[in-house]
Amino acid sequence: xxxxxxxxxxxxxxxxxxxxxxxxxxxxxxxxxxxxxxxxxxxxxxxxxxxxxxxxxxxxxxxxxxxxxxxxxxxxxxxxxxxxxxxxxxxxxxxxxxxxxxxxxxxxxxxxxxxxxxxxxxxxxxxxxxxxxxxxxxxxxxxxxxxxxxxxxxxxxxxxxxxxxxxxxxxxxxxxxxxxxxxxxxxxxxxxxxxxxxxxxxxxxxxxxxxxxxxxxxxxxxxxxxxxxxxxxxxxxxxxxxxxxxxxxxxxxxxxxxxxxxxxxxxxxxxxxxxxxxxxxxxxxxxxxxxxxxxxxxxxxxxxxxxxxxxxxxxxxxxxxxxxxxxxxxxxxxxxxxxxxxxxxxxxxxxxxxxxxxxxxxxxxxxxxxxxxxxxxxxxxxxxxxxxxxxxxxxxxxxxxxxxxxxxxxxxxxxxxxxxxxxxxxxxxxxxxxxxxxxxxxxxxxxxxxxxxxxxxxxxxxxxxxxxxxxxxxxxxxxxxxxxxxxxxxxxxxxxxxxxxxxxxxxxxxxxxxxxxxxxxxxxxxxxxxxxxxxxxxxxxxxxxxxxxxxxxxxxxxxxxxxxxxxxxxxxxxxxxxxxxxxxxxxxxxxxxxxxxxxxxxxxxxxxxxxxxxxxxxxxxxxxxxxxxxxx
Amino acid sequence: xxxxxxxxxxxxxxxxxxxxxxxxxxxxxxxxxxxxxxxxxxxxxxxxxxxxxxxxxxxxxxxxxxxxxxxxxxxxxxxxxxxxxxxxxxxxxxx
Numbered sequence: 001x002x003x004x005x006x007x008x009x010x011x012x013x014x015x016x017x018x019x020x021x022x023x024x025x026x027x028x029x030x031x032x033x034x035x036x037x038x039x040x041x042x043x044x045x046x047x048x049x050x051x052x053x054x055x056x057x058x059x060x061x062x063x064x065x066x067x068x069x070x071x072x073x074x075x076x077x078x079x080x081x082x083x084x085x086x087x088x089x090x091x092x093x094x095x096x097x098x099x100x101x102x103x104x105x106x107x108x109x110x111x112x113x114x115x116x117x118x119x120x121x122x123x124x125x126x127x128x129x130x131x132x133x134x135x136x137x138x139x140x141x142x143x144x145x146x147x148x149x150x151x152x153x154x155x156x157x158x159x160x161x162x163x164x165x166x167x168x169x170x171x172x173x174x175x176x177x178x179x180x181x182x183x184x185x186x187x188x189x190x191x192x193x194x195x196x197x198x199x200x201x202x203x204x205x206x207x208x209x210x211x212x213x214x215x216x217x218x219x220x221x222x223x224x225x226x227x228x229x230x231x232x233x234x235x236x237x238x239x240x241x242x243x244x245x246x247x248x249x250x251x252x253x254x255x256x257x258x259x260x261x262x263x264x265x266x267x268x269x270x271x272x273x274x275x276x277x278x279x280x281x282x283x284x285x286x287x288x289x290x291x292x293x294x295x296x297x298x299x300x301x302x303x304x305x306x307x308x309x310x311x312x313x314x315x316x317x318x319x320x321x322x323x324x325x326x327x328x329x330x331x332x333x334x335x336x337x338x339x340x341x342x343x344x345x346x347x348x349x350x351x352x353x354x355x356x357x358x359x360x361x362x363x364x365x366x367x368x369x370x371x372x373x374x375x376x377x378x379x380x381x382x383x384x385x386x387x388x389x390x391x392x393x394x395x396x397x398x399x400x401x402x403x404x405x406x407x408x409x410x411x412x413x414x415x416x417x418x419x420x421x422x423x424x425x426x427x428x429x430x431x432x433x434x435x436x437x438x439x440x441x442x443x444x445x446x447x448x449x450x451x452x453x454x455x456x457x458x459x460x461x462x463x464x465x466x467x468x469x470x471x472x473x474x475x476x477x478x479x480x481x482x483x484x485x486x487x488x489x490x491x492x493x494x495x496x497x498x499x500x501x502x503x504x505x506x507x508x509x510x511x512x513x514x515x516x517x518x519x520x521x522x523x524x525x526x527x528x529x530x531x532x533x534x535x536x537x538x539x540x541x542x543x544x545x546x547x548x549x550x551x552x553x554x555x556x557x558x559x560x561x562x563x564x565x566x567x568x569x570x571x572x573x574x575x576x577x578x579x580x581x582x583x584x585x586x587x588x589x590x591x592x593x594x595x596x597x598x599x600x601x602x603x604x605x606x607x608x609x610x611x612x613x614x615x616x617x618x619x620x621x622x623x624x625x626x627x628x629x630x631x632x
Numbered sequence: 633x634x635x636x637x638x639x640x641x642x643x644x645x646x647x648x649x650x651x652x653x654x655x656x657x658x659x660x661x662x663x664x665x666x667x668x669x670x671x672x673x674x675x676x677x678x679x680x681x682x683x684x685x686x687x688x689x690x691x692x693x694x695x696x697x698x699x700x701x702x703x704x705x706x707x708x709x710x711x712x713x714x715x716x717x718x719x720x721x722x723x724x725x726x727x
Contacts, residue, residue: 082678087671119705122680203677207704221705236691236700330693330700330709337711446714447679450700450707 026074026106031114033080034451036142039172041077068186084129089364110136110189117141124210136189137165145171152222159217164193228452252315254413263307271300297551298484298544305389317464321456339428340435345375352382356590370441374434381427383420386539397562398574422582480544523573523623535586572626576619584615652718655689661720680704
């Protein structure tokens with residue numbers, strides 16, 4: 001056991017010794033969209049995943065490790081494929097990996113080809129080109145439980161004989177039949193030897209071949225999914241459909257305020273308790289002040305928003321995994337078409353509500369270059385979760401909660417909804433301008449598969465939330481922590497007679513006051529100005545920054561962040577700040593990813609300037625309108 | 633009802649040469665021809681829209697566009713501008 005340093009108690013030591021650690025295998029998971037690839041991937045790898053930082057649609061390459069009887073297997077979850085003749089960028093990536101043409105990714109030693117057992121006729125078509133690659137392949141027929149329940153069946157052994165490759169009937173959601181998959185991964189890989197293969201480039205022939213193979217394997221397709229039809233009768237009803245769509249959106253917003261509150265209070269309590277514990281533990285010193293004001297004040301005031309962000313991701317996860325998102329895209333397609341975009345832009349834009357970065361990566365599924373760039377350019381207008389802490393802080397500070405539409409919608413949720421709408425309208429208007437000028441193109445055809453409705457699994461939702469928490473906390477522990485500490489130091493320098501000057505005359509204060517003339521027309525003072533500068537790194541940093549600044553002002557700390565804000569901002573300034581954050585592109589990660597995806601500085605620079613000017617103009621207008629309205 | 637009002641001259645001459653958009657919800661037909669650029673026709677064929685296959689019109693977005701079509705065991709939504717370029721002939725049984 002000497003060479004085995006990270007062997008957990010469960011692994012079989014004998015297997016480790018004969019298959020040395022160097023024999024690591026790369027296995028690709030391949031399959032059509034909606035065949036359950038990601039669910040299987042989650043099942044096999046669990047928490048040992050390297051999700052390329054972002055959850056959401058599987059466009060980025062996700063890798064994970066599975067340990068099967070001692071053998072380490074590196075699994076790659078490839079984007080969904082209909083054939084090995086790619087039409088979009090993410091399909092091209094998948095094909096390149098399979099053919100060993102992807103830089104930095106070894107050619108897979110084996111393939112797990114995952115197909116939907118309830119729709120084998122069509123899905124088997126993909127088996128032809130995959131088996132023809134000559135890579136050892138396990139054909140996995142997923143959704144075995146669905147197949148059985150709806151009265152379908154298939155002779156697995158006969159199918160294996162036809163394909164010349166092992167076949168497993170599994171249910172990835174239920175974890176049924178996975179032992180066959182593990183057995184395959186731990187065994188010796190054999191090259192597939194199908195009885196016959198069709199001419200690969202001829203789709204009708206391939207489909208006929210799939211039909212023949214299915215017939216010889218006594219495949220009986222299941223009855224149509226009754227529940228999906230019933231649900232669609234309601235959810236795609238001409239009147240009820242859009243109404244339910246609206247209701248779903250309202251519920252999400254209302255619950256972000258009301259359901260998350262107890263959890264947020266709990267986190268807040270924890271932050272306060274641990275902060276005062278540190279304060280009691282350490283003797284009075286600059287270090288203690290740095291910890292309490294810089295770290296706890298800065299990081300703590302951002303961490304409080306974790307429950308809200310998780311709730312948002314829980315909703316997005318449920319909508320996506322259940323299959324409702326495809327229906328929502330269908331309902332929204334007309335609106336998208338009106339601004340000149342296609343329905344396919346809808347899914348990236350929807351995931352931009354979580355974060356613009358995965359959304360911009362998800363635009364790779366859009367085949368048309370100009371449509372893709374237009375979608376990238378408008379994605380940061382969608383209200384990402386980093387804006388949520390800023391929005392909820394300011395709304396809660398300035399707007400009293402009152403019921404607006406019975407118990408369903410309160411004033412605060414309505415204000416939040418309004419801000420989401422504002423971002424959406426800015427996106428739509430921008431798209432319209434772009435698509436009728438510099439990014440004009442022929443309308444690209446649209447097609448969207450409607451998957452049957454499924455219960456989201458706890459595991460896949462849990463993994464999403466865990467993933468999101470990790471990203472959020474990592475950001476809080478790095479970017480926000482560093483900004484907090486740097487800001488605290490800058491706010492205490494220079495020293496006069498060994499004592500820090502008042503914050504107004506410190507380096508940070510001087511910086512804030514330097515830009516004060518520029519932001520004064522928007523109703524912002526120098527403290528907000530410091531927040532605007534630091535929030536260029538990431539939007540939520542402003543909350544931490546204000547937490548640090550007010551933390552240093554002894555009396556402000558006692559009244560809390562909300563009350564301190566009320567002393568510093570007029571209602572007009574508050575609305576202006578909200579509008580500014582709705583429009584401005586304050587996110588280094590987004591700028592970096594746009595530069596990478598558009599291969600140059602042209603588009604991100606244009607985008608930053610455009611969004612910045614819009615933010616300034618919008619905030620200016622909002623400030624003066626509100627002042628005029630309130631007579632201030 | 634709306635169909636006949638919109639295109640009076642054409643269907644009279646070629647009663648068999650109908651388009652997929654002519655199907656109302658619940659109606660079936662056999663796909664005859666895809667009058668689309670090759671690569672896009674290919675993608676549709678990969679999804680089951682093969683000449684000779686049976687297609688059923690299902691639900692649609694409000695306003696009737698895009699519409700979901702049941703074909704080869706799946707449900708695929710197409711915009712009218714695409715569906716109108718798929719030629720169909722009546723299915724022998726059913727409607």
